[in-house]
Amino acid sequence: MHCKPNNLGIIERKEREKAEMRRRIVDAAVEMIVEEGYEKVSIRNIADKIEYSPATIYLYYKDKDELLYDVQSQAFATLAEEFREKINAEDPFKRLEQLAVAYLEFSRQHPELYDLMFIIKAPMNTLVEKEKWENGDPSYDALHGLMQECIEKKVVKFKDATIATLSVWGFAHGLISLHLRGRCTKVSRVPEEDVPRVIATAIDEYLEMIKA
Amino acid sequence: MHCKPNNLGIIERKEREKAEMRRRIVDAAVEMIVEEGYEKVSIRNIADKIEYSPATIYLYYKDKDELLYDVQSQAFATLAEEFREKINAEDPFKRLEQLAVAYLEFSRQHPELYDLMFIIKAPMNTLVEKEKWENGDPSYDALHGLMQECIEKKVVKFKDATIATLSVWGFAHGLISLHLRGRCTKVSRVPEEDVPRVIATAIDEYLEMIKA
DNA sequence: CAAATATACTGAACAGTGTTTATTTTCCAA
DNA sequence: TTGGAAAATAAACACTGTTCAGTATATTTG
Structure with a gap:
């Protein structure tokens, strides 16, 4: 009893x-x-x-995936801290640039945590019995809010905030994850040591491109 | 003896x-x-x-990674076939659009193969004793050549072919892999069933954006 | 305080993984 | 037919995540 x-x-x-x-x-x-x-x-x-x-x-x-979900939560907390420290401009577009730099830097300084946050499957298995991805949501929402502000103030070319959010996030994540998983390495015409700089440049150019 | x-x-x-x-x-x-x-x-x-x-x-x-490298090679062969079938326009920019559609469709029809080709670490471990990623190189080169042609004919805003190649590839891969690894799911304001359409739209918008 | 009970912990096992080695089977040449 | 090389394997090693029966430790009750 x-x-x-x-x-x-x-x-x-x-x-x-x-x-x-x-x-x-x-x-x-x-x-x-x-x-x-x-x-x-x-x-x-x-x-x-x-x-x-x-x-x-x-x-x-209850299993390793649930444990990893908490580790992921910890990782998102440190990313959020980085964001708080490094995103402080008045201009929303400037804040977007700061966010991109912070995101890229985080992926370089904590590649294994980045992996767990955005690439590895395991921690997401616990989501089947949750209604929201609480770990990623605050960061996603921060970017979404920022994009919305950028759209309202007409400093970007986007019309829809969701598409804008996924586009910016996806662009950065695409380059970072291809590099992290070794897909930029040993491919024609891309000298190994240049890859990080090329990625940074590509992100810079992209931000210039979406500027209204 | x-x-x-x-x-x-x-x-x-x-x-x-x-x-x-x-x-x-x-x-x-x-x-x-x-x-x-x-x-x-x-x-x-x-x-x-x-x-x-x-x-x-x-x-x-010699090990499982080497075996997976050959499986990856097979996967790239079927992707190349898709490309040959679906990329046939005269206009280089039109070809770029066809390539993007074919790439996205491949990721939907063969998500597990896409994973092995572009996300999973294992097969890339065999690259340490190779000087080139023969599996991915032809596809990379095809896109690189196409981007170069687009730059020469001034139908895109890019100046550098390598940055153009990585940008286009990275953009598509970013959205696809975030989706494949469950990072778009259960995030605020993105209804689960809409994600595929949003991704397609984002890619369309991106291609419009890079158009000269 | 002592007995009963609830909680916390663990040793050992199960079923699976990639990989290696000693042994056996198969095949070919002299 | 026999000697020897080549191919295939059974069995083991060192791991993995996970479960469960049993033990040790607290806590509550008589």
Whole structure:
């Protein structure tokens, strides 16, 4: 039979401890993904790192995908921080340029996190039992709001904010992910070491092109 | 000691049989990837399908990545075929539009192959001991040549063919891969069923935008 | 405080993966 | 027919995610 503890302080502490444990697990996973790469992140390795048995992790996450969803959430938090720091112009178009630079820089500084956020399938499997992608939504909404403002002030050529948002995001993501997954490498006429600069230039040119 | 067979017909047959075996392996893998998805493709499953032991596959491929590289090659062959069928206009810009439509359609009809060609890491690991990505190069070159022609005839705004190529490819790939990896789904203001149409529209608008 | 119970944790196993090695089977040449 | 090379494999290794029976630790109740 279910027996609730009388003392409410204890049940609160239990919840706090549960949250702390989840945090320990996610922190360990983030650290591993950043320092050793996504492929090294296994349930057993995480368990070793936090000094628990692998089975224990399944008391806090129903599967690895759900754990990775929380890691992704953490990654989006650091991206949001970057955005807050680096997007501060008055002019909406200038803010769009700042956003593009910050996004590109983030992908360079945290390629493995970028992968988890925008490429790897696993964390999105948990979305089937959610109605929204809470992790990505704030960033998407930020860009959407910015594009809407750009459209209203007629500083871009777009008419529809959704198409504008997906276009800008897609353009940057396309180049970044092709590079990240090695598709720009060893292709004719693109010297390996030039790729990053070409990507930056392409994004610059694109932003010039959509300018009204 | 090494003993070459005197009869040259036999050594030829051996090579033919070796090639046939590699073809059987790749065909089985392609079939599995198309019918059951990339995740179902394992050495053991392939071995079962062609009725050989798993270890036998390692007599023809040094590892799974090398095998997947050949599967990728097969996928690029079918894409090239699509291109040959659907790109036939005189006007280079019209050809560019035809290419974009064919590329987008391919990604819809063969999402798992698209994944292997442009997103999945594995097959690219074999590139470390190659000097060129022979699989992707012809398609890349086709687009590069087309962009160069468009620039020469001044039907696009681009100045540099490499940046033009990466921009067009990146734009399409960005939208397609975000969609394929579930990043457009369950994001604010983008109704699930509208995504494909929005992507097509965005590509159309982009092509209009780069038109000189 | 002691007994009963609920919670937290883990060892061991299951089913799967890519890959290697020693062994056996098949094939060809002398 | 026999010696030896070539081809195929069974079995193992080291991993993976995940589950479950059993143990240890708290907490509540008599």
